[in-house]
Amino acid sequence: MENLREMNTSTRILMGPGPSDAHPRVLRAMSTPLIGHLDPEFLVVMDDIKAMVQETLQTKNPLTFVVSAPGSAGMETCLVNLLEPGDEAVICIHGVFGNRLADIAERCGAKVIKVEADWGTPINSEDVKKALASCNPKLLAIVHAETSTGVLQPLEEISKMTKEAGALLVVDAVTSYCGTDLKVDKWGIDALYSGSQKCLSAPPGLSPVTFSQAAIDVLDNRKTKVQSWFLDLTMVKNYWTGAKRAYHHTAPISAMFAMREALRIVLEEGLENRFARHLKNHELLRDKLEAMGFEFLVEKQYRLPMLNAVRIPQGVDDVEVRKCLLEKYNIEIGGGLGPFAGKIWRVGLMGESSDINHINMLIAALKEVM
Numbered sequence: 001m002e003n004l005r006e007m008n009t010s011t012r013i014l015m016g017p018g019p020s021d022a023h024p025r026v027l028r029a030m031s032t033p034l035i036g037h038l039d040p041e042f043l044v045v046m047d048d049i050k051a052m053v054q055e056t057l058q059t060k061n062p063l064t065f066v067v068s069a070p071g072s073a074g075m076e077t078c079l080v081n082l083l084e085p086g087d088e089a090v091i092c093i094h095g096v097f098g099n100r101l102a103d104i105a106e107r108c109g110a111k112v113i114k115v116e117a118d119w120g121t122p123i124n125s126e127d128v129k130k131a132l133a134s135c136n137p138k139l140l141a142i143v144h145a146e147t148s149t150g151v152l153q154p155l156e157e158i159s160k161m162t163k164e165a166g167a168l169l170v171v172d173a174v175t176s177y178c179g180t181d182l183k184v185d186k187w188g189i190d191a192l193y194s195g196s197q198k199c200l201s202a203p204p205g206l207s208p209v210t211f212s213q214a215a216i217d218v219l220d221n222r223k224t225k226v227q228s229w230f231l232d233l234t235m236v237k238n239y240w241t242g243a244k245r246a247y248h249h250t251a252p253i254s255a256m257f258a259m260r261e262a263l264r265i266v267l268e269e270g271l272e273n274r275f276a277r278h279l280k281n282h283e284l285l286r287d288k289l290e291a292m293g294f295e296f297l298v299e300k301q302y303r304l305p306m307l308n309a310v311r312i313p314q315g316v317d318d319v320e321v322r323k324c325l326l327e328k329y330n331i332e333i334g335g336g337l338g339p340f341a342g343k344i345w346r347v348g349l350m351g352e353s354s355d356i357n358h359i360n361m362l363i364a365a366l367k368e369v370m
Contacts, residue, residue, distance in 0.1 A: 012326070013353075015362055016334035017147050017307060018175070019197035019204050020350035022258070026202055029261035030254050037251045045260055046240060046251075052263035053208045056177070056271065057192065059184035063216055065240040066259065067193070067207040067231070068251050071174040074193025074207030076104055077231045078170050079141070082191060082215060084224050085109030087138040090131045090167070092116075092123045094153075095146035096337050097172055105141070108227065113137070119339055120149045120297045120309070125157045132165040138218070139168040139190075145176035148337045150298050150309030150346065152180065159188040168215055174198060177208065178266050179278045179306040179350060190215040196255070199278070199306050201351030202262035205255050262351075278305040281354045285347065288363045292370075297344055306354065308347040309340075313370075318342045321369050329365040 014021050035042050046065075054064045067074050079101070083089060089110045091102040094117040105112050115131045117123045123142060132140065140162045144153050155171065162169045168190040176182055179199030184192055190212040197204035211219075211233070219233055226232040230249065238246035266274060282305035286296065289310055297309040312318050318335055322345070325331040334346035349358065 010330055013329070013331045013358060013361060015348050015353055015358055016332045017346045017348050018195070018350060020199070020201045020348060020353040022201050022203060023262070023265055023352050025265065026258045026261045030203060030258035032254070032257045034253050037253060038245060038247060042251075042253065042256075043245060045256060049256060049260050049263065050240065052260070052267060053210070056263065056266055057182060057184045057208070057210055058186065058271075059210050061184065061210045061212055062241070063233070063237055064208075064210040065237070066196075066256070067209055067236075068205075068249060069207060070197075070205055071193060071195030071207045072100070073231065074174075074195065074209050075101065075172060076228065077207070077209055077233070078191040078193050078211075079104045079108055080228045080231055081219050081226055081233045082139055082168060082170070083108040083110045084222060086111070088113060088135040090115060090128070090135070090137045090140040092128065092140070092142040092153075092158075094121060094123055094149065094151060095119055095143065096148035097143045097146060097174070101141045101143070101172065110138070111135075120151065121299075122151055122153050122302050123158070125154075125161065128158050129161050132161055132167065137162075137165055137167040139170050140165075141170040141172070143172040144182070145173065145180070145304050145307065147175045147307055147346070149340070150296075150304045150307045151302050152176070152304045153302075155187050155189070163188055168212075168218065175304065175307055175350075178271075178274060179354075180275055180304070181271075184210055196259055196262070198348075199274075199351045199354075200259070200262050200266065201353070202259045203255055205252060206259055275305075278349065278354050281349050281356065281359060282306070282308060284356065285349060285359045285362075288359065292363070292366065297340070306348060306350045308349065309336075309344050310347065311344055312342070316370060318345070321366075324369050325362075325365055328369075329361070331362055331365055333362070
């Protein structure tokens with residue numbers, strides 16, 4: 001094999017469904033010299049991360065940590081630990097990631113009761129109520145921010161229904177985390193997972209998770225082993241808690257350094273300020289796109305501020321435009337998935353990618369390309 005040249009990738013403007021641009025401070029933190037995963041200094045870094053994840057999720061849950069894998073592993077962590085064969089699980093589906101929840105639940109041996117809504121619309125709470133009444137649910141799982149469609153799902157009413165049914169509430173917050181309000185304790189969320197690469201603007205590959213005491217009680221009363229060794233909370237939690245940490249796996253040290261800095265940046269800005277920035281920039285992008293004739297997929301009150309799903313105008317070539325944006329302007333936006341493939345674009349304004357400069361660059365490029 002011939003010697004390969006040094007890697008030299010293009011500098012992109014990331015405005016798709018993730019990852020988002022990372023702050024220079026985050027990239028510098030990632031280049032910090034390595035230390036061991038049980039080094040006392042690294043354990044302090046882990047404690048810092050845990051405390052900041054608790055603060056950004058607005059929770060006091062002691063079992064809050066970061067899975068050493070992307071958001072899909074966070075999803076699997078929640079379900080494989082809380083479900084056993086024969087359990088009944090209500091799974092809400094209104095996009096790609098609800099379908100993924102159902103798939104994992106079935107792989108756990110659970111009986112899945114599906115609550116479905118048209119893609120681009122939120123889950124109807126009355127449909128949830130009927131589903132909960134039709135079974136003996138162990139949990140209800142729902143996506144807060146459906147990245148495939150741009151829908152922001154209201155949670156508080158569904159949380160109340162879930163509690164009344166005696167079930168746990170599991171929430172996918174991969175896209176909403178650090179970009180819009182997310183009150184784990186106040187909203188009664190029992191298990192939640194997210195990702196590092198969206199509104200947090202850290203490199204991909206880590207998944208913040210949190211579990212309530214009710215979820216821990218379910219875990220402690222399991223009759224069968226958790227089907228995944230790597231994601232088994234009964235072992236992983238001993239690496240994240242206590243004075244004496246038990247070795248479980250070699251953590252991704254550099255990614256953890258980067259995440260710690262990304263969380264510091266979030267808290268320096270302040271959660272409310274950060275949420276307001278995402279909403280303000282969403283509204284600015286909306287006004288500019290609508291002035292060009294674009295239509296949004298989702299009704300105004302259910303739109304995600306960090307992921308804008310817009311219909312592709314008739315006669316516009318989806319692939320050709322996105323290819324031109326990438327190759328000529330270094331701008332990445334996302335295409336549609338599933339039934340919306342070739343029909344919508346997904347424009348991300350996440351974390352460091354949510355600012356006026358990103359918006360103006362995209363609008364100017366679109367005007368030339370189209």
